[in-house]
Amino acid sequence: MTVRMASVRTEQARSRAHRQGADPNVPVVEFRDVSKVYGGGSVGLDGASMRIGRGEFVFLVGPTGCGKSTCIRLLLKEIEPSKGELLIAGRELNSMPRSRVPYMRRNIGVVFQDYKLLPNRTVYDNVAYSLQVIGETRQEIRRKVPDILRLVGLSTKLHNFPDELSGGEQQRVSIARAFVNHPPLLLADEPTGNLDPETSIGIMQLIYRINRAGTTVVVATHDSQMVDKMRRRVVELREGRIIRDELSGLYRPDESTTEFAVRLRGELGVGDEGHPN
Amino acid sequence: MPATFFLREALRGLRRSSAPALAALLTVLLTALVLGVFIPIVQATTGTANEVRSRVVADVYIKDAATQSQQDQLKTSLEDTSGVKSVEYISKTEALERAQEKNPKAFREGAELLGANPLPASFRVTPEDPDKLDSIVATITRSPQPALDEVRNREEDTDKILSATGLVKALTAGLAALLVFASIALIANTIRLSLFARRREVEVMKLVGATNWFIRWPFVIEGVIVGFFGGLLAVLLLIIAKQTFIDPLSDRFALLAGPDTIDFPLLIVLLMFASIAVSAIGSGITLRRFLRV
Known part of the structure; x- marks a missing residue:
C-alpha cells in the first residue's frame, strides 16, 4: 500500500518536473549566502544559505523580525537581496528581468497571514482570478474552481464576499487560490497567525495534504505547537542568521529534561531558589 | 475572451467603487465644460486683438x-x-x-x-x-x-494699439495655460485618489502573477468610460447653453458672430477626445506607481 502510494507520488513529481523541464535533483529553492539590508539599515537576512528539495515540507521559525518574512518576500521577488544568490528551480532570481516576474510567480502559490483576498470579489471570483491571470478558458475555470473549493471545504460559500466569512474560511479561500493551478511551490507566511488553535490545525492539515500531493511547501510561522506536532524539517532564524536546520525538529531545539525545567521555571517566573535542591 | 474579460472587469470596478468613479466623472465634466466655454472666448479675444493690430x-x-x-x-x-x-x-x-x-x-x-x-x-x-x-x-x-x-506711422495710435492688444493676448494665453494646467492636475489627482483606494487590490493581483497590462487594461477601460460620459455630459450642457443663450443673441447682434472662432462640431469632437484620452492615459500612468511590487 505504502509502496504504491510512494510510486504514485514519484510519478506525479516526475510529471511535474517534466512539465517544468527541470532536473529533479535541482533543489526547488536555494539560498546562497543571501543577505538583505533594508533602507533604514535594519538587517532582514544575514548570510543565509539553505537548500529545499522537491516535495519537502519546511518550517521557517523564529521570533518576529528574525527574517522569516524577508525570505518569503525574496522568493516572490517582491524585494531584491543586497548580497548573495537566490535560485528557484535552478533559476537565478537576481538576473531575472522584471517582465518575467509575473510568470515566475504563477509557479508559486502564496498564503498570507492577512489572507490578501480581493475584497470586491466573491469567493468563486477570487479563486477564478488566478486562473484568469494565466489565460485559462472559461470552461476550465468553471470546472476547476468548484473542485478546489470543495477540497478546502467551502463548496457552500461560493458566492459570499470575503468580509462575510470567518478568518479560517478566508484563509481556506486564499489557500484554494494559491493552489488552484497546482504550483510546484507553496509559500505560507504565518498562515495561522490570525487564527485560533483549532482552526489552525484545519489549515495546517490542508497545507499538509497539498504537500502530500507533491508540492514543495515552505511555512514561516511562530506557532510552536504546530511545529512540534508536525515534526517536519525546521529551519530556525535569529536576527537574520540560520542558527538551526533539523530534518524533523521541534520549534525549540531538542533539550534535555533539566534544560526544559529551567526554561519552564523561567517562563513561570519561579526562581531557582524556590527549588528544594 | 480577454477583451470581454477586461470589459467585465472594468464594469465591475466602476460598480464596486462608484463614488470615486463619480468624482472623476464630475471632474472631467467640469473641466470639459470650462474648457468648452473658454476656448471660444480666448479665440474671440485674440481674433479681435489681431484684427485691431492689422490696422497698424x-x-x-x-x-x-x-x-x-x-x-x-x-x-x-x-x-x-x-x-x-x-x-x-x-x-x-x-x-x-x-x-x-x-x-x-x-x-x-x-x-x-x-x-x-x-x-x-x-x-x-x-x-x-x-x-x-x-x-x-x-x-x-x-x-x-x-x-x-x-x-x-501715426505713432501714438500705433503704440497704444500695440501695447493694449499685446496685454490682452498675453493675459488670455496665461489664463489658458493656467486653466489647462489646473484641469490636468485636477483630473490626475482625482484618478490618483480613486486608484489609491484600490492599491491593495493591485498588489494582490501582482502577487498572484498578473502581468502589468493584465491589471492595467480594466483601469484604462474604466478611464475611457468615465471620460466618455464626463465629456458627453459636458458637450450636452454646452449645446443646450449655446442654443438658449448664444444663438438668439448672435441673430440680433452681428458683433458676437464677428471674430473667427472654432467650429462648434470641431469643438465638441475635440472636447470628447480630450476627456477620454486624459482620463484613460491618466489612469494608466497613475497605476504605474502601484504596479511596482
Whole structure:
C-alpha cells in the first residue's frame, strides 16, 4: 500500500518536473549566502544559505523580525537581496528581468497571514482570478474552481464576499487560490497567525495534504505547537542568521529534561531558589 | 475572451467603487465644460486683438511734383523693404474722399474754400508684423527717394494699439495655460485618489502573477468610460447653453458672430477626445506607481 502510494507520488513529481523541464535533483529553492539590508539599515537576512528539495515540507521559525518574512518576500521577488544568490528551480532570481516576474510567480502559490483576498470579489471570483491571470478558458475555470473549493471545504460559500466569512474560511479561500493551478511551490507566511488553535490545525492539515500531493511547501510561522506536532524539517532564524536546520525538529531545539525545567521555571517566573535542591 | 474579460472587469470596478468613479466623472465634466466655454472666448479675444493690430500702418506721402517713374521707383523700393506685407496706392482724390468721409464739415467746406485738393497722394504700407513697423519706417527714411516727401506711422495710435492688444493676448494665453494646467492636475489627482483606494487590490493581483497590462487594461477601460460620459455630459450642457443663450443673441447682434472662432462640431469632437484620452492615459500612468511590487 505504502509502496504504491510512494510510486504514485514519484510519478506525479516526475510529471511535474517534466512539465517544468527541470532536473529533479535541482533543489526547488536555494539560498546562497543571501543577505538583505533594508533602507533604514535594519538587517532582514544575514548570510543565509539553505537548500529545499522537491516535495519537502519546511518550517521557517523564529521570533518576529528574525527574517522569516524577508525570505518569503525574496522568493516572490517582491524585494531584491543586497548580497548573495537566490535560485528557484535552478533559476537565478537576481538576473531575472522584471517582465518575467509575473510568470515566475504563477509557479508559486502564496498564503498570507492577512489572507490578501480581493475584497470586491466573491469567493468563486477570487479563486477564478488566478486562473484568469494565466489565460485559462472559461470552461476550465468553471470546472476547476468548484473542485478546489470543495477540497478546502467551502463548496457552500461560493458566492459570499470575503468580509462575510470567518478568518479560517478566508484563509481556506486564499489557500484554494494559491493552489488552484497546482504550483510546484507553496509559500505560507504565518498562515495561522490570525487564527485560533483549532482552526489552525484545519489549515495546517490542508497545507499538509497539498504537500502530500507533491508540492514543495515552505511555512514561516511562530506557532510552536504546530511545529512540534508536525515534526517536519525546521529551519530556525535569529536576527537574520540560520542558527538551526533539523530534518524533523521541534520549534525549540531538542533539550534535555533539566534544560526544559529551567526554561519552564523561567517562563513561570519561579526562581531557582524556590527549588528544594 | 480577454477583451470581454477586461470589459467585465472594468464594469465591475466602476460598480464596486462608484463614488470615486463619480468624482472623476464630475471632474472631467467640469473641466470639459470650462474648457468648452473658454476656448471660444480666448479665440474671440485674440481674433479681435489681431484684427485691431492689422490696422497698424505707415503712410508714405508722395511729393506733388514727383513724376510717374519716380513714384513707381518708390513703390518698388517700398515693396522690396523687408517686413512689408503690402503697399497700397492712395491717389489725391481718394485721400480727399476718405478725409471727407471722416470729417465732412472741415473737408467739404475746406475744399471749396481752397479750390484745390490740399492732400498729397500716398502709399499705405502694411507690415507683416505690427511690432516691426518702427524699423520699417526707419529703413524707408534712411534711403532717400526723389518722390518721397514724408513718412508717418501715426505713432501714438500705433503704440497704444500695440501695447493694449499685446496685454490682452498675453493675459488670455496665461489664463489658458493656467486653466489647462489646473484641469490636468485636477483630473490626475482625482484618478490618483480613486486608484489609491484600490492599491491593495493591485498588489494582490501582482502577487498572484498578473502581468502589468493584465491589471492595467480594466483601469484604462474604466478611464475611457468615465471620460466618455464626463465629456458627453459636458458637450450636452454646452449645446443646450449655446442654443438658449448664444444663438438668439448672435441673430440680433452681428458683433458676437464677428471674430473667427472654432467650429462648434470641431469643438465638441475635440472636447470628447480630450476627456477620454486624459482620463484613460491618466489612469494608466497613475497605476504605474502601484504596479511596482
